[in-house]
Amino acid sequence: MRLMVKELLLLDEPKKDVIIKGWIRTRRDSKGFSFLEINDGSCLSNVQAVLSWDKVSRQELSRLTTGASVAIFGDVVASPGKKQKWELQVEKLEILGDAPADKYPLQKKRHSDEFLRTIAHLRPRTNKYGAITRIRSELAFGIHKFFHQKGFCYIHTPILTGSDCEGAGETFTVTALDLSNIQGRIDFSKDFFKKRAYLTVSGQLEAEIMACALGSVYTFGPTFRAEKSDTPRHAAEFWMVEPEIAFADLNDVMELAEEMVKWLVNYVLEHCAEDLSLFVRFVDKNLTQRLELTLKEPFAKISYQEALEVLKKSGRKFEYPVEYGRDLQTEHERYLTEAHFQKPVFVYNYPKEIKAFYMRLNDDQKTVAAMDLLVPGVGELIGGSQREERLEILEKRMEECGLDKKDYWWYLDLRRFGTVVHSGFGLGFDRLMMYLTGVSNVRDVLSFYRCLGSMEF
RNA sequence: UCCCCGGUAGCUCAAUCGGCAGAGCGGGUGGCUGUUAACCACUAGGUUGGCGGUUCGAGUCCGUCCCGGGGAGCCA
Structure with a gap:
């Protein structure tokens, strides 16, 4: 049964045979086994998965990098470590999607907000x-x-609204006219609504109704304003x-x-x-x-x-x-x-x-x-x-x-x-x-x- | 649109008066039996935002453009 990390961390007692799916945040190696921090978005915390090296090939181990997506099958056990109550003892691990470490932009350390805006999809x-x-x-x-x-x-x-509201505040115009093929003044009476249409700058007038x-x-x-x-x-x-x-x-x-x-x-x-x-x-x-x-x-x-x-x-x-x-x-x-x-x-x-x-x-x-x-x-x-x-x-x-x-x-x-x-x-x-x-x-x-x-x- | 600051390795930043391009982190390789910002060793990595100029020599000075940040204006 798949558990969310959030659910796992709230367990009252150990639990056998659970599935966790998520993304690797970090991997820490020791001799013979690795600690994987798995996050699935359900909460801020990660779950620590303990992976014995006899469960995976050497080649698979090298693919367990920051950002890779994985499915983990295993048992939730009390953690001997101080920083978490539970950890996941890995029985079987499946790599769902690689995130090559030399290409993946996110590192396990902190990034600046300015840099993260350039990779807003990640x-x-x-x-x-x-x-x-x-x-x-x-x-x-x-x-x-x-x-x-x-x-x-x-x-x-x-x-979509037809009223330019207070005449104040810059609006975005919405049109179905072919703008690449228009000469001179735009005739909005030929447009979709037969009048000029805007994106709303406020729902107030309608809310008053x-x-x-x-x-x-x-x-x-959402509201839209074209102010500079x-x-x-x-x-x-x-x-x-x-x-x-x-x-x-x-x-x-x-x-x-x-x-x-x-x-x-x-x-x-x-x-x-x-x-x-x-x-x-x-x-x-x-x-x-x-x-x-x-x-x-x-x-x-x-x-x-x-x-x-x-x-x-x-x-x-x-x-x-x-x-x-x-x-x-x-x-x-x-x-x-x-x-x-x-x-x-x-x-x-x-x-x-x-x-x-x-x-x-x-x-x-x-x-x-x-x-x-x-x-x-x-x-x-x-x-x-x-x-x-x-x-x-x-x-x-x-x-x-x-x-x-x-x-x-x-x-x-x-x-x-x-x-x-x-x-x-x-x-x-x-x-x-x-x-x-x-x-x-x-x-x-x-x-x-x-x-x-x-x-x- | 105006003012100020910045743009150097994947990221965050250094580089003295204009004189050999550097560090930490991240990456790679190896090590380590319980780590948690892991640790130790080694290692690769550069069109210094673009274009033009000054100079024997430009990351550094000048011009210009682009991009980012902060402030202001604008703003129901």
Whole structure:
């Protein structure tokens, strides 16, 4: 019977006649026998297989190199070694796939992240990238679990969209036209959808439709942005979690956001303890402390106006001026969350001029009910707002932003018929991964990253 | 797009003032009866990112392009 390495390591007693299939991580020879470290991806740990040389030919032994795939038949016995409880006594070994040592790029020692990006098809076989992948999986599952237990409806918003959303944010155009054979202007009315199509930059507008019918909903999927942002925190294809809630105001969604982040931190600490230990050891020594602080303390909450005061009083010299009407720069955000509060902080009520048209206008007529959650090391993790539910004001805001109301007729209909106060936010899933692991480049938490100028794998 | 740093063996890096191209790890060979970042000995391995220039002589200086990293901008 085939056992996963994870199952084998959790056995309570010895077990005869098991099969393990996996990849060799290292081989250590002694006289007459070898130790093989076998990993099958089920967990961070390897199982140590003890191979007596009379079980294989000399030629087979030489093929048991780092990266080779094998099937091992044998008995699980208590290990005399100190570093593991169980080991696998090999009865029979079958080599499934060779990995010639002079050609296979992965060594048993540590590699740089930069090098591993050049062999992204092999890096999941390393401890670190295996761990990242398993944590991603658990975290995604945790998100569904969180919303499911709170009674949210999981909705599927489209990836292909006809609305260029806010007219802000660079989009990717999708076309079925033969681009190699087009002269002059492109006539999108001849295209597949008879209009120009884009990859979605957010599921928010569709989520609002569903929230205004089903109450509490969330969407979780990939989003695409063609911004020429060449930084360790931006990818052209990334995953977003976007809850949208009817009858909820800005405070309600800030509460939800805090509850959710804390719940997920706790979930990962509980379910990914072994994998997380790798990041504590090798990636970010302060990880445990940061995550525990995240759980323990309430997040800070300040208005944009208050944030400006904090920055002005800081005595810091900032490269960019701190003044009303300007968006907070990266250096400002970092100061607030890393130096001043040293924990996650909500900044809310931004000037309407620097925010999107759909955000609800506050009574001061100057600010909108928007919020960002800034976290140490990552920056903006969440962006959200209370949506403008009043038809006349929404129309006025659209005009101010230079948008054509005709393009949004269905969005405006939500306010024409049975409008309700509603709010939501978007959480960058990959940035949450960075926060939870301490990995500092988004290219390393995405298995197949699409960034400005790179899409090899 | 701008600023800064880098590109030398499979990987991570050294190379003094412009003067013989080096180490560790990994690989190969041999050794070792319980290793676990195994250990010991020996050994092979180079278009110094590309192109052009200065010089008796360039890894090193100059120009240019490419690639990688960091910062900034851009960014729901």
